[in-house]
Each structure stands twice: as C-alpha cells, then as structure tokens.
Amino acid sequence: MAANGALKVNAHLQVEGFPNVFAVGDCADVSEPKLAYHAGLHAAVAVSNISNSVTGKELTSYHTGNVTMMLAMGHDDGVGQFNGLKLPRCVVALAKSRDLLLWKSWREMEQNQP
Ligand SMILES: Cc1cc2nc3c(=O)[nH]c(=O)nc-3n(C[C@H](O)[C@H](O)[C@H](O)COP(=O)(O)OP(=O)(O)OC[C@H]3O[C@@H](n4cnc5c(N)ncnc54)[C@H](O)[C@@H]3O)c2cc1C
Structure with missing residues (x-):
C-alpha cells in the first residue's frame, strides 16, 4: 500500500506483486483527482486487461486524460x-x-x- 492506504498499481492497474488482481477507482494509487469519472475509465482498462491476460494479449495502459x-x-x-x-x-x-x-x-x- 501507498502511505495514504491506496493500493499501489502499475500502468496496467495490476496491484503491485499480484498480477491477477486489478485495482480501480478511489482505492487505486493513481496520481490524479479521485473521481467517479476516472473510476469508469479505470474499469474499462481493467476489464480489457483481464480479458487480455486470459487470452495472452498485450496489456493496455491507463493514462489520465484531460481533467x-x-x-x-x-x-x-x-x-x-x-x-x-x-x-x-x-x-x-x-x-x-x-x-x-x-x-x-x-x-x-x-x-x-x-
Ligand atoms: C461530495 C462528493 C462529491 C463528488 N462529486 C463527484 C463528481 O461530481 N464527479 C465525479 O466523477 N466524482 C465525484 N466524487 C468522487 C466519487 O464519488 C468517487 O471518486 C467514486 O465514488 C469512487 O468510486 P469507488 O467505487 O472507487 O469507491 P466508493 O464509491 O467509495 O465505493 C467503495 C465502496 O466500498 C464500500 N466499502 C468500504 N470498505 C468496505 C469493506 N471493508 N467491506 C465492504 N465494503 C466496503 C464502501 O461502503 C463503498 O460503498 C465526489 C465525491 C464526493 C465525496
């Protein structure tokens, strides 16, 4: 966990040390404003990465867009x-x-x- 209690994630939103676990929304340690809007964008990346990891495809990265x-x-x-x-x-x-x-x-x- 980060100092603020959020779960440390990599660019694919995988929890550090747990490649089969994805964190989305406010609990993910992503440096951006905590918004429901961002949680939705995280979810889209996590869903596609769950599917990609099952099918062996390259994982998608999350990037904060325009705030x-x-x-x-x-x-x-x-x-x-x-x-x-x-x-x-x-x-x-x-x-x-x-x-x-x-x-x-x-x-x-x-x-x-x-
Ligand atoms: C006043 C206010 C206004 C906001 N306005 C906006 C806005 O206009 N636009 C916008 O995009 N965002 C807004 N946000 C931010 C938005 O609400 C959050 O970013 C969003 O709700 C995060 O969603 P989440 O699913 O990650 O977390 P949450 O919505 O916090 O959901 C987490 C859930 O987990 C539950 N929970 C916690 N611990 C446990 C446990 N141990 N066991 C079981 N359940 C547990 C909680 O009760 C909660 O229901 C606002 C936030 C606030 C406080």
Whole structure:
C-alpha cells in the first residue's frame, strides 16, 4: 500500500506483486483527482486487461486524460473546468445540472429512461 492506504498499481492497474488482481477507482494509487469519472475509465482498462491476460494479449495502459470537473449548483447553475480552462456557467448547467448526467447511466445499463 501507498502511505495514504491506496493500493499501489502499475500502468496496467495490476496491484503491485499480484498480477491477477486489478485495482480501480478511489482505492487505486493513481496520481490524479479521485473521481467517479476516472473510476469508469479505470474499469474499462481493467476489464480489457483481464480479458487480455486470459487470452495472452498485450496489456493496455491507463493514462489520465484531460481533467474535467463539473459541479452542479442547483438546476440552473454550476461551475466547471476542462483541462484547466474555466467553463461558462450556462454550459455546466446545460451539460450537467439539469439531469446530473442520468442519461449516461441509463445508456450504460442499456435501459430506456422512463
Ligand atoms: C461530495 C462528493 C462529491 C463528488 N462529486 C463527484 C463528481 O461530481 N464527479 C465525479 O466523477 N466524482 C465525484 N466524487 C468522487 C466519487 O464519488 C468517487 O471518486 C467514486 O465514488 C469512487 O468510486 P469507488 O467505487 O472507487 O469507491 P466508493 O464509491 O467509495 O465505493 C467503495 C465502496 O466500498 C464500500 N466499502 C468500504 N470498505 C468496505 C469493506 N471493508 N467491506 C465492504 N465494503 C466496503 C464502501 O461502503 C463503498 O460503498 C465526489 C465525491 C464526493 C465525496
């Protein structure tokens, strides 16, 4: 474990010393903001690496992309940044505040929003 209690991982998100164990999300010692968004990206890499390790293919590496942050502040307001650039409040409100990205969860679950 790292000093903060997170699990040390390599670029393939394998836990140090345990090649068959992958760590994703907040528990993984990756130097980036701890976000659900990042946890999803980790999961995609871990899933493909589990499959690749079973089939003997080369493992994929995880790289932090542009750091994006959107904070909803009620239905019609919000603040955010993309790769260090401040986003206009109306853009955050339109993109996130109105429905808190629920459409994304429905899509990922392959369900139609009622
Ligand atoms: C106030 C707040 C706002 C946030 N806003 C955003 C945002 O807008 N966008 C974004 O992308 N991210 C946001 N985050 C970060 C996001 O919530 C986390 O990065 C994400 O939840 C991490 O997911 P995880 O599955 O790795 O861990 P968690 O969601 O923490 O899940 C870990 C689970 O393990 C359980 N657990 C712990 N110990 C044990 C045990 N011994 N046995 C069994 N179960 C155990 C916990 O109860 C928990 O349910 C926010 C976080 C906070 C606190």
